[in-house]
Amino acid sequence: MKSIPEKGIPREEVLDRLKDFAGEDVNYRDNKIFSLVYYLGEEHTDFLKQAYGMYFSENALNPMAFRSLKRFEHEVVRMSASLLNGDDQVAGVMTSGGTESCLLPVLAYREMARASRVIPLRRPEMIAPETIHVAWEKAAKYFGVKMVHVPIDSDCRVDVDSVRKKINRNTIMIVASAPSYPHGVIDPITHLGEIALSRGIPFHVDSCLGGFLLPFVERLGYEVPPFDFRVPGVTSISADVHKYAFSAKGASTLLYRNIDYLKHQFFICTDWPGGIFASPALLGTRPGGAIAAAWAALNTIGMDGYLDIARTIMDTTDKFKAGIEAIDGLKILGEPAMGVFAYTSEDRDVNIFAVGDQLEEKGWLVDRLQRPDALHCMITPRHAAIADQYLADLQSGVEAVRRNPELATSGNAAMYGMIAHVPFRALVKKEVAKMMNELYGSQCIMPPLSTGSDQESGPRAVKLLSAGLNALNRLRK
Ligand SMILES: Cc1ncc(COP(=O)(O)O)c(C=O)c1O
Structure with a gap:
């Protein structure tokens, strides 16, 4: 929409459209994301909406x-x-x-x-x-x-x-x-x-x-x-x-x-x-x-409620951490104090960003860190229900990458790896600035969410960044 509609659209219709657009978003309610949303379930959310x-x-x-x-x-x-x-x-x-x-x-x-x-x-x-x-x-x-x-x-x-x-x-x-x-x-x-x-x-x-x-x-x-x-x-x-x-x-x-x-x-x-x-x-x-x-x-959660929440978070975090460390080659960084932590790969044959791609193919939204390359988790009580599934997907993701090390050179793994390791940070910054211009300029187009290694479906701005960095990499060679 490029201008305010000449004639107002009935509320019902506007609400329907809002609902439809939400379908393009990441689905946080299935607990497959680890940041952005701190969600305790619909009952608590409805209460917050009322307040x-x-x-x-x-x-x-x-x-x-x-x-x-x-x-x-x-x-x-x-x-x-x-x-x-x-x-x-x-x-x-x-x-x-x-x-x-x-x-x-x-x-x-x-x-x-x-x-x-x-x-x-x-x-x-x-x-x-x-x-x-x-x-x-x-x-x-x-x-x-x-x-x-x-x-x-x-x-x-x-x-x-x-x-x-x-x-x-x-x-x-x-x-x-x-x-x-x-x-x-x-x-x-x-x-x-x-x-x-x-x-x-x-x-x-x-x-x-x-x-x-x-x-x-x-x-x-x-x-x-x-x-x-x-x-x-x-x-x-x-x-x-x-x-x-x-x-x-x-x-x-x-x-x-x-x-x-x-x-x-x-x-x-x-x-x-x-x-x-x-x-x-x-x-x-x-x-x-x-x-x-x-x-x-x-007021409504209270000290007893927050204690219960913390207990669930810590039990779940302990489970995640133990499960991750039990996977050959993976290591938790430092000594995390609560439900926020990162893990990396100590195995040269297992590129952690490629593991991230494997998780994304299973529908997880993965946050990637750099210096060192790592994947990130922020646990909430809702993650108790999906811990086993995450660990199973992680295990099979690591195995897939170990079997096919070339996965590190394709898809998002290649892009994130490149961004994290390009030594000329000023050039990376320039490319990111271009991406911001794309996203916030007058021509911004938001295609559907990208998942996994399918770069073709990624947002245009991300593809631009990737293309810019690829060009940069070629120049260095
Ligand atoms: C330690 C720390 N400080 C500050 C912030 C910024 O918070 P916000 O995203 O609410 O602006 C964050 C966000 O994750 C954080 O983790």
Whole structure:
């Protein structure tokens, strides 16, 4: 459709069309995907829709107009702070998601550093493990802060000594993960906290994934090193309600140890002809539905419900991990703390991306990692029902690749392998930029989902990327 229809289409018909288009999407309800959707089943989803719908039109832009939303936000912040062992001084906001909760601390700590420096801060820097979520790269870029990466050890945790060595007078913050997105491991938060405290540097823990799961994993008796406000040097934590708290999309919490940190992210403008404006976070209009649904999810699931969820997730994760490690040649990376982990192949004859293709042929949506090449899993309670099937498909996928090593040079395996290993990263970036132009330019066409090694059916943009990289590869030869 290139323009708004001259004459409105009846609602029923529009709804039918919406339904039809959903048929082109990946089917998350059959639990064959491992990210993007945190789904507890239709009953819980219907409940969230009801809560969201009740506050569908309300806007948290003005907390005086919608006091209900301010109450929900306050209570979600307090519930999260108490779960993460914060005291009454902890102050925070709800944001639209993990990315906003990663953007804002960079802004706040940059502003704080500027405000406290006698000599002006020339080039602010932040220190982060190379495994930190990419949202922090975005934050560094948006707010003009230099990202200083620190390598990880063989156990996939950030190297503490390297962090110490990277600190200088431009350092505005340190950030680490609990746990990291790629490998699901918790960085050495206690040690980093000691360094941060002794050097007077703010320290953020990105617990967007773990904030609503690790506290329950710990209660179940698994070993979870302290990662929250119990660690004295931790000055802020992000925890997403729309991930392992199973709320509707558009909800995260950003908590600071006290208001003296939080206040640096506030935006206040008193001279705007539109009136005096004050905003606590990135967005202007803030959807009431997402805030109400977050409050509703925490209340209805409750501590006992989250403990049950964590138990199912951990039992299922243990099953997955044991099953994967039992397959000859496969290895889990690091020591994952919860239901997020990655595995790679140590067998030269088994290309892990080709194994990914085999899984896709069986209908799984596979997330691929690079450096090292690996496949990724994020377990939710719904995966309990499909663990055996996944492991059986994985076993037969590995066998197929071992029998036919040439599978590594065709299909998506070849493309992802090439993308991950092309040494000229600037050229890869250029090709990805072209792909973005294709996807978001005026001519965007979205063909059906691609699966398996059938590149012909892939989205045009992905094919473009693949073609570009193929050309690049030919040039190198
Ligand atoms: C550790 C971590 N931080 C931040 C984010 C960004 O969250 P969102 O996708 O909600 O913006 C993610 C997303 O997976 C994550 O895993």
